[in-house]
Amino acid sequence: xxxxxxxxxxxxxxxxxxxxxxxxxxRRTPVVKAVEAVSPSVVNITVIKKNKGGSVSPFGDPFFDQxxxxxxxxxxxxxxxxxxxxxxxxxAKALVLTNAHVVASGGKITVRLNDGRExxxxxxxxxxxxxxxxxxxxxxxxxxxxxxxxxxxxxIGETVIAIGNPFGYSHTVTTGVVSALNRPMRTNKGAFGSFxxxxxxxxxxxxxxxxxxxxxxxxxINTAIHARAxxxxxxxxxxxxxxxxxxxxxxxxxxxIWLGMFGQDIDQAAxxxxxxxxLKGMLVSEVYPNTPAAKAGIxxxxxILTVNGQNITNKDEYLTRIYSTTKSEALSxxxxxxxxxxxxxxxxxxxxxxxxxxxxxxxxxxELGDRAKGAGAEVxxxxxxxxxxxxxxxxxxxxxxxxxxxxxxxxxxxxxxxxNRMQKTILMRVQRGRNLYNVRMTL
Numbered sequence: 352x353x354x355x356x357x358x359x360x361x362x363x364x365x366x367x368x369x370x371x372x373x374x375x376x377x378r379r380t381p382v383v384k385a386v387e388a389v390s391p392s393v394v395n396i397t398v399i400k401k402n403k404g405g406s407v408s409p410f411g412d413p414f415f416d417q418x419x420x421x422x423x424x425x426x427x428x429x430x431x432x433x434x435x436x437x438x439x440x441x442x443a444k445a446l447v448l449t450n451a452h453v454v455a456s457g458g459k460i461t462v463r464l465n466d467g468r469e470x471x472x473x474x475x476x477x478x479x480x481x482x483x484x485x486x487x488x489x490x491x492x493x494x495x496x497x498x499x500x501x502x503x504x505x506x507i508g509e510t511v512i513a514i515g516n517p518f519g520y521s522h523t524v525t526t527g528v529v530s531a532l533n534r535p536m537r538t539n540k541g542a543f544g545s546f547x548x549x550x551x552x553x554x555x556x557x558x559x560x561x562x563x564x565x566x567x568x569x570x571x572i573n574t575a576i577h578a579r580a581x582x583x584x585x586x587x588x589x590x591x592x593x594x595x596x597x598x599x600x601x602x603x604x605x606x607x608i609w610l611g612m613f614g615q616d617i618d619q620a621a622x623x624x625x626x627x628x629x630l631k632g633m634l635v636s637e638v639y640p641n642t643p644a645a646k647a648g649i650x651x652x653x654x655i656l657t658v659n660g661q662n663i664t665n666k667d668e669y670l671t672r673i674y675s676t677t678k679s680e681a682l683s684x685x686x687x688x689x690x691x692x693x694x695x696x697x698x699x700x701x702x703x704x705x706x707x708x709x710x711x712x713x714x715x716x717x718e719l720g721d722r723a724k725g726a727g728a729e730v731x732x733x734x735x736x737x738x739x740x741x742x743x744x745x746x747x748x749x750x751x752x753x754x755x756x757x758x759x760x761x762x763x764x765x766x767x768x769x770x771n772r773m774q775k776t777i778l779m780r781v782q783r784g785r786n787l788y789n790v791r792m793t794l
Contacts, residue, residue: 385564389561391495392438398461399458435453439497441496443492445487445494453559470490485599497568498566500564502547502590505588507530509528510564511526511563512551512564513553514560533545535668546587547586548584551584553586569589594677608700608701609673611700614634614636614655616633617631625652633663642700643697656692657683658682660683707764716733718731731746751787754767776791777794
């Protein structure tokens with residue numbers, strides 16, 4: 352009997368012994384496996400911009416320069432640099448996806464892989480509104496790449512993983528959950544959407560890095576943290592990024608789009624006239640012929656209630672939804688007419704420069720032309736009796752900014768018009784001679 356107990360005890364002891372290999376395998380959770388798979392494709396991005404020099408002293412006074420030069424030489428003239436993250440989306444073509452603001456300084460771009468290799472990079476295309484940029488690494492072949500996921504089937508509450516290079520540190524991993532979807536985010540250029548909101552820690556330097564699901568698939572590009580809150584970060588959904596990537600690779604920028612209609616907020620008088628229960632929605636005031644809205648049958652006095660399932664409470668929210676759409680995406684609109692709801696699917700129309708200039712002339716009352724030198728657009732004609740004429744604009748004036756959009760190229764004028772086309776008041780920065788004025792044009 353005693354021998355039997357000894358044998359059974361030995362068997363039980365042997366049964367509960369776990370091998371080191373088994374123990375290690377048990378610790379390799381889905382998060383660990385995802386990080387191991389994706390880390391080789393996550394990169395550190397450094398942008399170095401050459402400074403032109405200037406005062407060496409911290410006081411900005413040439414008088415002090417001679418003293419500071421003796422102690423510090425030209426240290427204060429050293430190059431400035433910015434840091435960020437990115438992820439390789441095409442290893443064969445050596446393409447890296449990152450945020451536009453990471454490479455916005457326009458300096459020399461250096462990309463470092465997790466294995467220590469470094470490459471110089473060329474900017475293929477960038478769009479500041481979508482905050483995405485595509486880089487091509489020089490003399491790089493057969494690189495690792497991330498697997499593309501689908502941000503259209505994300506669950507609120509599911510585990511997500513962020514990898515990046517915060518504060519200049521190499522690969523740093525944080526985890527969290529999806530807190531919300533379709534979140535708009537306000538910037539100094541207006542509201543943009545729709546973002547993935549997560550509580551995974553996203554710190555400075557994480558910008559441009561990947562947001563992954565538990566399978567290690569790319570579902571978003573980390574782009575921002577909320578300045579006044581902890582545990583709130585935002586990522587650009589990868590399904591949106593795919594459309595942007597295609598346009599950046601094709602033309603270097605994202606084409607501005609519109610549906611061909613103007614609208615206004617619903618006030619109490621309009622609500623009574625149309626027998627509405629609330630003031631939510633955008634009241635269509637004008638539809639241009641041969642545009643997506645006209646072809647879909649949308650008419651003046653229709654009320655836009657939703658865009659792609661998202662409620663529209665006013666014209667600014669409508670503009671936000673449209674402005675964050677690319678030319679390749681279809682839009683589903685729910686429209687109210689005579690108390691009945693209709694659903695329309697529209698393909699956006701690219702707003703070209705000629706069309707934008709025509710609309711600026713008819714809506715705002717002046718014509719613009721490119722300047723021979725420098726940024727901005729030159730006023731070439733003012734329509735008598737127009738809002739521009741009442742403001743006092745004159746031929747030869749230079750407009751440097753419309754709303755929050757600085758005019759550096761033709762694409763900026765298009766975006767500035769699209770952003771402000773339904774506003775009753777347009778803020779502009781105008782140069783006349785050597786003087787700059789901030790003016791307010793009332794329509």
